[in-house]
Amino acid sequence: MNKANINYKQIFRDILEKKYPHKKEECISLLNKEYLSVLDVITLNKKIFGSPNSSTKAFNQSHRAYNESTVIHILNFQKKHHLNNSELAIHFKISRHTISKWRKEYFSIAI
Template identity: 40%
Template sequence: MRPNYNKIYQDLLKMQYPEKLECPKVREQLTKLDSTEEILKLNEKLFKPTKETAKTNQQLKTYDKKTMLKLLSYQKKHDLSTSFMSRKYKISRTTFSKWKKILEEELSATSKK
């Protein structure tokens, strides 16, 4: 079961930044928290991480299947190397390689569409 990020962020904003909760853009983004990528983007916009917290958070990130497929299809579509992708998204090359092995069939099915 997946946490209700919409509710979590609403509660956080009520306590720390009630003025941000009134902004229509923020409310719209709260309703669109479907993938890990969207959650991370919202978190970055709201809380402006420092270098220390960014490094710690990077080590603790997990990605859902939808986000993994999106990143791998982006890599394939634009013919990018694993090294480039690892630098751009701050994910190890080993992780990208594991994702490719695990999601090989699904990646080829989505690229044919």
């Protein structure tokens, strides 16, 4: 199944309805957005399930994928908050080498 066909809003609504109704209010603002970005999905996941243990963090980190609009959002966040690559990498829990690669690829788009 293509990522574009996954209805994350409905998945998270079902999870909240069936297992975590007490967290619904906390997540409603994100679920009411017209479009959920990759960062929104990560935020919702953290709000619903809490912070994962270290082995789960490592597994999840190695399986993240960022689309172009998310990369541009992250690079614009860096510019807006005057962060260097290391600070940005820590903030978003991304490799600083990945940040450097993105800056080379998207420099003209994001900046």
